[in-house]
Amino acid sequence: MNYAVETKDLTRIFRVKKRRRRRSGSKGAEQDVTALKDVNLRIEEGELFGLLGPNGAGKTTLIKILCTLLLPTSGKAYVAGNDVEKDPYPIRRIINMVSGGETSGYGLLTTRENLWMFSQFYGIPSKEAKKRIDEMLEAFGIWDKRNAKVRTLSTGERQKANVIRGFMTDPSIIFLDEPTLGLDVNASRIIRKFISDWVRETSGRTVLLTTHYMMEADELCDRLAIIDEGGIVACDTPRNLKRTVSKASSLMFEVDYLRDPDKLKGIEGIQNFTYKHNGQMNRTLLTFIVQDESAVADIVSRIVDQGAKIHSLEKREPTLEDVFVSLVGKGLA
Amino acid sequence: MKEYLLLNLRALKGRAYPRVVGGTRELSWIFFDTVLPLLTVAAYVFVYKYLGTFEGPQQEYIAQFIGYVILGGAMTAYWMNVLWSMAAQFYWEKEIGNLQLYMIAPMSRMAVLGGMALGGMFYTSVRAISTIVIGVLIFGVTFSLGPPIYLVLVFILTLIALYGMGMLFASLYMIYGREAWHMSSLLTEPIYLVSGFYFPVRYLGSIVALSASIIPITLGLDALRQLMFTETAGIHGFLPVEVELVALAVLSVLFLFLARHSLRFMENLGRKTGRLTMRWQ
Amino acid sequence: MAMKENLRTLLGAGWLGWQMEANWTDPFLFLVYSVAKPVSGALILVFMYIVILGGVAAQSTAFAYIFLGNAFFIYVGQVLFGVTWVIHEDREHFQTLKLIYISPISFYYYIIGRAGSKILIATIAVVVTLLFGVFALGIPVDAFTMDWGLLILCLTVGMACLVSIGIALAGITFLTAKHSGGINEGIAGLFYVFCGVVFPITQLPAWGQSLGYAIPVTYWLEAMRKALLPAQQLQGTGLQGIENIWLVALLAVSALFFYFLSILIFRLGDYLARRAGKIDMTTAY
Numbered sequence: 001m002n003y004a005v006e007t008k009d010l011t012r013i014f015r016v017k018k019r020r021r022r023r024s025g026s027k028g029a030e031q032d033v034t035a036l037k038d039v040n041l042r043i044e045e046g047e048l049f050g051l052l053g054p055n056g057a058g059k060t061t062l063i064k065i066l067c068t069l070l071l072p073t074s075g076k077a078y079v080a081g082n083d084v085e086k087d088p089y090p091i092r093r094i095i096n097m098v099s100g101g102e103t104s105g106y107g108l109l110t111t112r113e114n115l116w117m118f119s120q121f122y123g124i125p126s127k128e129a130k131k132r133i134d135e136m137l138e139a140f141g142i143w144d145k146r147n148a149k150v151r152t153l154s155t156g157e158r159q160k161a162n163v164i165r166g167f168m169t170d171p172s173i174i175f176l177d178e179p180t181l182g183l184d185v186n187a188s189r190i191i192r193k194f195i196s197d198w199v200r201e202t203s204g205r206t207v208l209l210t211t212h213y214m215m216e217a218d219e220l221c222d223r224l225a226i227i228d229e230g231g232i233v234a235c236d237t238p239r240n241l242k243r244t245v246s247k248a249s250s251l252m253f254e255v256d257y258l259r260d261p262d263k264l265k266g267i268e269g270i271q272n273f274t275y276k277h278n279g280q281m282n283r284t285l286l287t288f289i290v291q292d293e294s295a296v297a298d299i300v301s302r303i304v305d306q307g308a309k310i311h312s313l314e315k316r317e318p319t320l321e322d323v324f325v326s327l328v329g330k331g332l333a
Numbered sequence: 334m335k336e337y338l339l340l341n342l343r344a345l346k347g348r349a350y351p352r353v354v355g356g357t358r359e360l361s362w363i364f365f366d367t368v369l370p371l372l373t374v375a376a377y378v379f380v381y382k383y384l385g386t387f388e389g390p391q392q393e394y395i396a397q398f399i400g401y402v403i404l405g406g407a408m409t410a411y412w413m414n415v416l417w418s419m420a421a422q423f424y425w426e427k428e429i430g431n432l433q434l435y436m437i438a439p440m441s442r443m444a445v446l447g448g449m450a451l452g453g454m455f456y457t458s459v460r461a462i463s464t465i466v467i468g469v470l471i472f473g474v475t476f477s478l479g480p481p482i483y484l485v486l487v488f489i490l491t492l493i494a495l496y497g498m499g500m501l502f503a504s505l506y507m508i509y510g511r512e513a514w515h516m517s518s519l520l521t522e523p524i525y526l527v528s529g530f531y532f533p534v535r536y537l538g539s540i541v542a543l544s545a546s547i548i549p550i551t552l553g554l555d556a557l558r559q560l561m562f563t564e565t566a567g568i569h570g571f572l573p574v575e576v577e578l579v580a581l582a583v584l585s586v587l588f589l590f591l592a593r594h595s596l597r598f599m600e601n602l603g604r605k606t607g608r609l610t611m612r613w614q
Numbered sequence: 615m616a617m618k619e620n621l622r623t624l625l626g627a628g629w630l631g632w633q634m635e636a637n638w639t640d641p642f643l644f645l646v647y648s649v650a651k652p653v654s655g656a657l658i659l660v661f662m663y664i665v666i667l668g669g670v671a672a673q674s675t676a677f678a679y680i681f682l683g684n685a686f687f688i689y690v691g692q693v694l695f696g697v698t699w700v701i702h703e704d705r706e707h708f709q710t711l712k713l714i715y716i717s718p719i720s721f722y723y724y725i726i727g728r729a730g731s732k733i734l735i736a737t738i739a740v741v742v743t744l745l746f747g748v749f750a751l752g753i754p755v756d757a758f759t760m761d762w763g764l765l766i767l768c769l770t771v772g773m774a775c776l777v778s779i780g781i782a783l784a785g786i787t788f789l790t791a792k793h794s795g796g797i798n799e800g801i802a803g804l805f806y807v808f809c810g811v812v813f814p815i816t817q818l819p820a821w822g823q824s825l826g827y828a829i830p831v832t833y834w835l836e837a838m839r840k841a842l843l844p845a846q847q848l849q850g851t852g853l854q855g856i857e858n859i860w861l862v863a864l865l866a867v868s869a870l871f872f873y874f875l876s877i878l879i880f881r882l883g884d885y886l887a888r889r890a891g892k893i894d895m896t897t898a899y
């Protein structure tokens with residue numbers, strides 16, 4: 001079986017001619033920018049795959065190569081088993097792309113007309129296309145903007161229209177380059193929900209998404225790759241990635257005053273245990289570092305055995321941001 | 334196969350659409366695109382009228398020359414459309430971000446250009462026809478028409494060859510951005526001169542006229558003039574209409590063929606260098 | 615204080631304009647814009663002339679009239695086009711119009727500054743065309759018999775007048791989209807027909823002649839011809855009786871009139887554009 005996306009030692013180098021300096025007359029030297037370096041990636045059909053990385057890491061470059069807009073300098077890239085270099089046309093039939101902040105279409109046409117125009121480039125019969133477009137306009141809450149000229153739309157409305165443009169052609173693989181860039185909480189939520197529903201609705205649909213919002217990546221993606229300076233530095237499920245930073249999660253209990261907290265020691269699966277009494281409030285604060293969460297049940301029953309009440313339980317897991325910072329060395333947005 | 338054809342027909346229709354409605358949506362366009370070009374034409378008509386007040390070898394044909402100018406003025410509309418809205422269009426499209434969306438879509442690039450051409454022809458024809466109608470009304474030109482079938486054939490072949498040339502240019506402009514702009518600019522007045530937009534091309538001498546014939550409008554315009562003013566065709570025409578017709582057919586095939594290959598080549602070059610999606614260059 | 619600031623804007627914009635046009639030192643672009651385009655434009659008329667009259671030597675006074683009128687008309691096209699183009703270009707291609715607009719400099723002076731560089735470049739094209747006419751076509755312009763005083767005076771006043779008209783058009787351009795090219799093409803076209811550029815206005819119907827007499831460009835072109843060829847005046851142009859001093863006075867008065875009109879239109883256009891939200895629109899189809 002083919003992977004939805006597969007790259008083998010994918011490398012892309014941009015040759016940048018330095019601007020000739022005025023009057024100096026010397027011919028500009030060529031300088032190379034390595035945007036991608038030996039990238040090996042496999043994305044399964046049906047996956048919602050995320051790409052995280054700092055600015056200039058090479059995310060957009062990778063997407064452009066997979067969308068047949070850019071050729072690799074060396075290495076291979078396959079989309080649904082087709083070589084991006086040799087067979088771009090079969091790829092183009094089954095993909096689409098949406099990037100954040102893009103403008104598309106013609107300002108003079110209405111939202112609906114623009115979408116219809118793009119649908120025609122995929123050979124969708126007009127009637128069918130209009131039906132899909134109307135449904136999606138409704139779903140994204142811009143139905144009232146259907147007859148507005150696109151040049152009058154707000155950034156968010158335009159971005160919703162872009163997302164519709166990407167999904168309306170019913171691609172099997174869609175590339176989303178920062179699809180929620182510059183959107184408000186509500187709009188991003190609508191788009192995120194749409195994306196995750198879309199992938200799960202029918203089997204075989206694949207999404208490759210880049211984002212700078214950690215929460216978005218965590219919430220949406222089945223698997224994530226973290227890319228930095230053109231190379232993949234980690235690739236796994238969000239959960240596993242977070243474990244690499246610290247394999248354990250910490251649980252904090254606030255309970256009634258415990259006379260003998262040491263009795264809680266020795267529960268299986270507990271890595272570390274500390275406690276603190278708060279005499280004023282007549283409470284005890286217990287902190288467990290656990291290997292896995294199956295220990296929770298044991299802990300709770302032992303506390304209850306001592307006749308204490310649990311007032312609150314807080315679990316703090318390492319976040320993706322922790323992962324990102326530990327791998328890339330600098331925080332995001 | 335059938336599906337691929339259908340896809341491309343739909344793409345063609347899709348791309349022609351904004352051109353067609355673009356024209357009808359902003360009506361001020363009609364004023365700008367029909368009245369204004371007439372001004373240059375009118376100036377040249379008055380020049381001929383003025384020159385006609387002097388004794389000279391062509392004094393008796395001034396009426397025909399006025400007709401030639403009006404016809405030439407009408408054809409400038411197509412030439413401008415090809416230069417700025419066909420050739421340079423992919424450059425604008427790149428700037429506004431549409432080009433990459435066209436490039437990831439599965440249709441043939443020729444279909445997109447074909448749609449642009451058809452839409453462009455549609456709204457340019459409004460401009461061209463109105464130039465002729467108003468010119469005829471104001472300056473009282475009388476035609477002596479040749480066989481209509483020839484007229485139609487010449488007109489259609491001229492447009493196909495011309496827009497074929499536009500498609501070829503478009504492929505170049507896709508990669509060479511701003512430089513291409515200067516090319517379009519260069520191809521304005523000099524081409525008006527060598528293609529004989531405002532006087533019969535034969536007066537440039539056969540070498541210049543033949544070289545200029547690579548631009549389809551040169552022969553197309555000459556043939557149209559001969560067919561619309563049959564009485565003076567023998568005096569002012571460059572080549573026999575039949576020859577010009579064949580030449581136009583050859584040019585049509587040639588340009589469409591070249592455009593197709595050049596598009597492929599340039600697209601690949603663009604993918605290799607990354608210029609396909611690079612903006613603000 | 616305000617004057618000083620405006621002056622700085624003007625000079626800054628002039629510098630910016632020159633930087634943008636600085637690729638003029640590129641030989642290819644020099645050939646395109648300063649040689650190929652203007653000379654071809656002139657040659658169209660030359661060939662029309664040759665076809666009808668058999669050669670440029672026939673009726674040489676009429677030929678010089680047409681050629682010189684056309685050569686100096688390059689200024690009209692370039693300045694009108696230049697000023698409106700600044701707005702179009704900044705808005706659509708660089709999308710910087712809104713940035714300049716929200717900066718505190720006077721937009722009016724910014725445009726004048728940018729126009730300055732256009733005038734300089736148009737001058738090159740005019741000179742090239744004139745040289746072509748003198749040396750290739752034998753137009754008897756002679757540096758020793760020329761009326762230099764009239765030339766310099768009328769050129770200066772004429773430019774001021776053209777820039778004013780250009781700014782009035784720029785005000786209108788604020789409101790239009792794709793037609794910014796169309797407006798100046800149209801006004802330039804009107805001037806080309808009604809101002810005695812390539813044929814005497816006596817060829818026009820009576821109403822057209824009256825229109826011609828009302829546009830300063832008509833007098834300006836006549837003055838330029840008189841300055842270059844004081845001894846050779848075409849008869850029947852409808853202007854031959856006017857003294858030089860009156861030509862200059864007429865020019866000066868109309869320049870002043872258009873200056874105030876342009877301020878008015880520009881302000882109005884600017885206000886309406888802001889009201890309609892068109893400062894930063896783009897429009898391609």
Ligand SMILES: Nc1ncnc2c1ncn2[C@@H]1O[C@H](COP(=O)(O)OP(=O)(O)OP(=O)(O)O)[C@@H](O)[C@H]1O
Pocket residue numbers: 014015016033034035053054055056057058059060061062606607608611
């Ligand atoms: N056409 C190009 N020519 C030269 N260099 C380029 C080109 N496109 C991208 N680059 C360079 O390649 C590197 C990767 O760019 P890319 O756009 O892929 O980054 P990104 O991960 O998408 O960043 P961001 O998060 O900012 O969108 C950058 O250093 C960029 O400057």
Ligand SMILES: [Mg+2]
Pocket residue numbers: 059060061177
């Ligand atoms: Mg990016």
